[in-house]
Amino acid sequence: MTSAAATVSEPRPGPHEGHAVSYPRFLLRVLWLATDGSPRFYAWMTVLTAIALVGLHAWAVQVRDGMGVTGMTDHVSWGLYIANFTFGVGLAAGAVMMVIPAYLFHDRDMHDVVIVGELLAIAAITVCILFVMADLGRPDRFWHMLPGIGRFHWPMSLLTWDVLVLNGYLLLNLHICGYLLYMRFLGRKPDPRWYVPFVFLSIGWAISVHTVTAFLYCGLGGRPFWNTALLAPRFLASAFVSGPAFLIVALRLIESQGGFAVGPGPRRTLHGILRVAILVNLLMVGSEAFTAFYTGGGHAATAQYLFFGLHGHTALVAWTWTAVAFGVVAAVALLWPGTAAHPWRLDAACALAFVGVWIEKGMGLIVPGFVPSTLHEVVEYAPTLVEWQISAGVWAFGLLVFTAAVKVALPVLRDEPAGGERADASATPVASGTAG
Amino acid sequence: MATELPQAPADRPAPRRLPVLQGGVTRRTTVKALGATLGLAAFARAIAPLTEWARDIPVDRFLQRHYRELTPEAMQTLLRQLEQETREQYGAEVHIEDVKPTPGVAFGYALNLSVCNGCRRCAEACHIENNHDRASQESYIRVLEMSKGSMDMERGRVDYAGPNPDPDKFYMPVQCQQCDDAPCVKVCPVEATWKESDGIVVVDYDWCIGCRYCEAACPYHARRFNWTKPQVPAAEVNPDQAYLSNRIRPQGVVEKCHFCLHRTRKGRLPACLEACPTGARVFGNLLDPDSEIRRVLADKRVYVLKEELGTRPRFFYFFDV
Structure with a gap:
């Protein structure tokens, strides 16, 4: 028995105890485990907490003084927050690339660590919701969007669809992970009827979250750069780059920092997915670029601005070529036969792919949708310090959620009651923290 | 990792129970x-x-309901509260009304591009009439200087030097087109913006959550966001205000041209029209067959901006030939 598994399942409730008593006890147990670990774990969590608090303070200042503290204007009215939001939705959707092999293709190795993907979805959706809150001019009126008390403009507004699919996806994954953990806490075998249907639902749901997010933009006729039917497929392709890229690195950190044996199987499968997804994504970016430049005229103005600058305005050119370079180098590295043999090379390729997609979806897609403006004025955008602080804070909080969740859940679920030999294989104390 | 953390399991209480439940205090x-x-x-x-x-x-503002859910009595109470708040925050005595649309009236606006000389007095009048933030020189109207021989806004500019017109250019003021199929109304997640029966697209400034999706959706750059709390000196505040139009907007919400509904719904003309020295602007009731706007639509070669988007504007442009 690993120590973390023992800690979560040790104080088992008596048979007389109802859920009203055992569930709060379970939650307290989870909270205790999530805040317990090695000095290195504490250091990591303290750093993340500190960054999150800096972000929180910057947000409080932004709410008090108005969004004039950001670099946004009436011309570029969405910036870093919505860019990160869009990328975060992709990350959440990309996590499904662990669920599909595990449940649809019965990949045993992947099945052992599939909860890492589900927990990534939870953390990423948390990040998305926080970025939407950060972008609201009046967060105090958030309740206006709640169905029932507010006025929920459904089904006309795609934003209401996004609220539904994002929260639905969050609840689905919270239910799946929470149910499995709770059953372990009770010392019972999970009943597949209570989670397998939800897992399959979550697979379809993952596709829907990023499709709906693309529809937010591509349904706007006044923004020719976004108004393309390729946007939703492109979002999905890039999601299946960023999700697996993050997970490949996360699984290695879980192994090296958390002392938790993952084995080469899951990483190999994710690498295979990434090889296909990154090529499809590059193909789609190339297709968009061709259509814009060959057609020319007004619709090429944004592409011109992105790649070469427009009327002397070149703020995004460096970003664009960085993203292109990262994407191409990552693709070559991922397809190179020898890469998988060197874990750090694979990790470096994943990091490049991840950052490349982050730029492509933010500075490469959300911001240029506003340049030139609908009256063809070229007003440039650069994020301010407050925006960077809030964004860093939100990501730090997301990493905090992810670290704590993986640390609590993974050892427990991996250690099946009957699987004694597997538990013996990881003799190192696993409660000492997962990421570093 | 085990080598770096030899003490990790040892300094925990031996029976690993919830510390809150067992009461033991450890390091x-x-x-x-x-x-x-x-x-x-x-x-x-x-x-x-x-x-x-x-x-x-105030707590009342936080709990306030949507415009269309307010009873006439609740609206009167609210208007008095808003007047009081303007007095406290801006030091200005104002009168805020809730002016309703008149049945049988549908407003339309037409602009004669042959005579507009790009003086921007319409934009300035809008700035004053609608209590815009002074520092940002905000206005609902942007005037484009266009190249003769081209209708492509790509070749226009707003930062031209005034006030004398360039003979090789023509001038095109752009403001809210009050679309019949308005993208901004469609996308709003909380129904904070809608089209009234007289065709004016309005915003409930006390219901908008400031997500700016409408600003992204509008093809005409007609919407403005209050990036900071608007600042207007007390002496410059226009006291003739309406709930859905020119009352001073709160921070963090979206606003837009409302065809000066606090004037036009009471039979007056929009401030931008009154300020125009060339007579380029024609405003009136589209449902009145004898109105000047109807005569323009019947006799002139009229077009609308970005017709291909299917937004069906109620703002028309024409040339005098």
Whole structure:
């Protein structure tokens, strides 16, 4: 028995105890485990907490003084927050690339660590919701969007669809992970009827979250750069780059920092997915670029601005070529036969792919949708310090959620009651923290 | 990792039970409690600006219902409260009304591009009439200087030097087109913006959540966001205000041209039209066959901006030939 598994399942409730008593006890147990670990774990969590608090303070200042503290204007009215939001939705959707092999293709190795993907979805959706809150001019009126008390403009507004699919996806994954953990806490075998249907639902749901997010933009006729039917497929392709890229690195950190044996199987499968997804994504970016430049005229103005600058305005050119370079180098590295043999090379390729997609979806897609403006004025955008602080804070909080969740859940679920030999294989104390 | 953490399991209580339940105090629980306390203190400091901000927002504003859910009595109470708040925050005595649309009236606006000389007095009149923030020189109207021989806005510019017109150019003021199929109305997640029966697209400034999706959706750059709290000196505040039009907007919400409904719904003309020295602007009731706007639509070669988007504007452009 690993120590973390023992800690979560040790104080088992008596048979007389109802859920009203055992569930709060379970939650307290989870909270205790999530805040317990090695000095290195504490250091990591303290750093993340500190960054999150800096972000929180910057947000409080932004709410008090108005969004004039950001670099946004009436011309570029969405910036870093919505860019990160869009990328975060992709990350959440990309996590499904662990669920599909595990449940649809019965990949045993992947099945052992599939909860890492589900927990990534939870953390990423948390990040998305926080970025939407950060972008609201009046967060105090958030309740206006709640169905029932507010006025929920459904089904006309795609934003209401996004609220539904994002929260639905969050609840689905919270239910799946929470149910499995709770059953372990009770010392019972999970009943597949209570989670397998939800897992399959979550697979379809993952596709829907990023499709709906693309529809937010591509349904706007006044923004020719976004108004393309390729946007939703492109979002999905890039999601299946960023999700697996993050997970490949996360699984290695879980192994090296958390002392938790993952084995080469899951990483190999994710690498295979990434090889296909990154090529499809590059193909789609190339297709968009061709259509814009060959057609020319007004619709090429944004592409011109992105790649070469427009009327002397070149703020995004460096970003664009960085993203292109990262994407191409990552693709070559991922397809190179020898890469998988060197874990750090694979990790470096994943990091490049991840950052490349982050730029492509933010500075490469959300911001240029506003340049030139609908009256063809070229007003440039650069994020301010407050925006960077809030964004860093939100990501730090997301990493905090992810670290704590993986640390609590993974050892427990991996250690099946009957699987004694597997538990013996990881003799190192696993409660000492997962990421570093 | 095990080598770096040899003490990790040892300094825990032997029977691993919830410390809150077992009551034992260990070094680890003490450190955790200390960490949590420090964290909470830092959290309180971090959100301190929120309390300063909340002081300026009365509870009534926070709980206020949507415009269309307010009874006439509730609206009257609200209007008096808003007047009181304007007095407190801006030092200005104002009168805020809730002016309703008139049945049988549908407003239309037409602009003669042959005579507009790009003086921007319409934009200036809008700025004053609608209590726009002074520092940002905001206005609902942007005037484009266009190249003769081209209708492509790509070749236009707004930052031309005034006030004398360039003979090789023509001038095109753009403001809200009051679309019949308005993208901004479609995308709003909370129904804070809608089209009234006389065709004017309005915003409930007290319901808007400031997501700016409408600003992204509008093809005409007609919407403005209050990036900061608008600042207007008391002496310059236009006291003739309406709830859905020119009352001073709160911070963090979207606003737009409302065809000066506080004037036009009472039979007056929009401020931009009154300020125009060339007579380029024609405003009236589209449902009145004898109106000037109907004569323009019947006799002139009229076009609308970005017709291909299917937004069906109620703002028309024409040339005098």
